[in-house]
Amino acid sequence: MSRIAERLATLKAWDQTALIPFITAGDPNPEVTVPLMRALVEAGADLIELGVPFSDPMADGPVIQRASERALAHRTSLRHVLSMVHAFRQADLDTPVILMGYLNPIEVLGYAQFAEQAREAGVDGVLVVDLPPEESQELAAALRAVGIDLVYLIAPTSTEKRIRAIGEQASGFVYYVSLKGVTGAGHLDLDAVAEKLEEIRQNISLPVGVGFGIQDAETAAAVARVADAVIVGSALVKRMESLAHQPDRMENVLRDFLGTLRAAIDRVDQERSA
């Protein structure tokens, strides 16, 4: 069982919803990333999603685009990101780390070489935004060979047929994109999310994480009522951006914000088990 599957199964057994924060590696500079990952774990992160910066992030909203640009200004490459995960693993052998990004940097490295280096670094999962199941066989095989989960997206536009096909290939968990739009968009329709999750669960037995529109403790709690994992990206990155010139305050602000989300999600979990 992979570290991701194990972590999510344990949480499920305790009736807890996973909290998965996302930050872009190298934002605002490469030195802060590993300490920030540790701070996120201390503030209640169950898994961490680490964004691999890309020059043309077509599924991302302005907040994460700018994070990518800041990271690329320091030439944060996929190799650097892998070395950050390696550094994080020196002190944390439990928290699963998922890389999220676009295909081209992986293509340049080569699938087999990427898989091997990711395994060595301690990566547990990979989510490639522009790699639907139709094109993923080769990378999936390379990752499977080294025990890394390939995490797939499911969208509001995914038909039942597509959901079933994704379920056949996915491992670890599936990531439901809660709205039609880019990351950080602000028009989450919770009823629609609940309805779609129902459809997903009828076809896929893996845990379902929900992300893309979660802004604050309130939306995090609402999503926790229906999802196995709550994924928060732009809301965190936006707070980091506002502190771009005071990087020493970043850790505390992130810790506080993630703490409020954690508390809101925990309340939902307690209500449910009560």
Place this chain on the structure above:
Amino acid sequence: MATDSDDYSWPDARGHFGPYGGLFVPETLMHPLEELREAYEIFLQEPAFLAELDADLRDYVGRPSPLYFAERWTRELGGAQIFLKREDLNHTGAHKINNTIGQALLAKRMGKTRIIAETGAGQHGVATATVAARLGLECVVYMGEIDMARQEANVYRMRMLGAEVVPVTSGSKTLKDALNEAMRDWVTRVDNTFYIIGTVAGPHPYPAMVRDFQAVIGREARKQILERTGRLPDALVACVGGGSNAIGLFYPFLQDQGVALYGVEAAGEGLKTGRHAAPLCAGRPGVLHGNRTYLMEDEDGQILATHSISAGLDYPGVGPEHAWLRDSGRANYVAIEDREALEAFHTLTRAEGIIPALESSHALAYAAKLASEMDPSQIILVNLSGRGDKDMHTVAALAGGKLA
């Protein structure tokens, strides 16, 4: 329409041209692209749709476009005879409208009420705004901030036609970023929105669909040259940015093995300087904007900013079918520098009284080189893909002056 080239059956069912092409998009777009592919396959078999398309191409675009023998220029060069396929005479001044007419009809049939597009030089944006005005569809065009500054007149034309032109300020602020922004719009408003991509790139079915709409260029040219000279040309020459005018000309000639194909990329300030837009000549394969193709990228896989005097060629990728034609050896890809294109721009203007677009001037510059190495009995057919009115400011600024 896919009967142009009987033995050549690319792309395959999943949109691949050999290892290139495909469908590399976020999950949200997968089902909408499936719907688009189905609609496109149905309508391109439907006589009523094809009749409407043909009538629009004739009465609105002004097709067939003439094939013109550039007699004086040919004599000056002293080599092969040069014929120009006059796409510059189309409504809106370039080949772009062949495709926007087709996609807009498709949008209407699919019940979409809103059209979006990306544009570099503004020609595709104008061609899209034009057909949207005619069909009464809402139209939003994404354009890099830098391109908006260098193609001011086209921005004004689009706005006059009723389109909203949205400046794109992310990344390099040019065509590739406009494409990213259009994709983001499409992901958000996919229910009522049709994305008219302007070139033979992007996810399947766009490369094949845009090729099929542009292939009218090659079908007409093949017929016209046979009528005029009784034989096929020895070489075809067309400029390649994304590559839609080139594939439109090449496609109906792919089975004619005696016809050499030359795609001309923008070498900018020179391939050795790195300041160019020639992925087929100096790039390597990767994945961008929904397809696998040749790209300009750094050693980390980040996409590089490109440079060309012509905004329409200033793109780091290229249509996947060109990548395949390159690897298979059927077509040759070469590159022309800014200064050579500019020289050809002036030469054709003076020799023939035809002001070509700077994009097309790249094809003309290569044709001139080629012609002088060939025999006067031989024939070169050049796609004059657009007219140069839009480039007056650029050319005047380079000459050290400006327009009054």
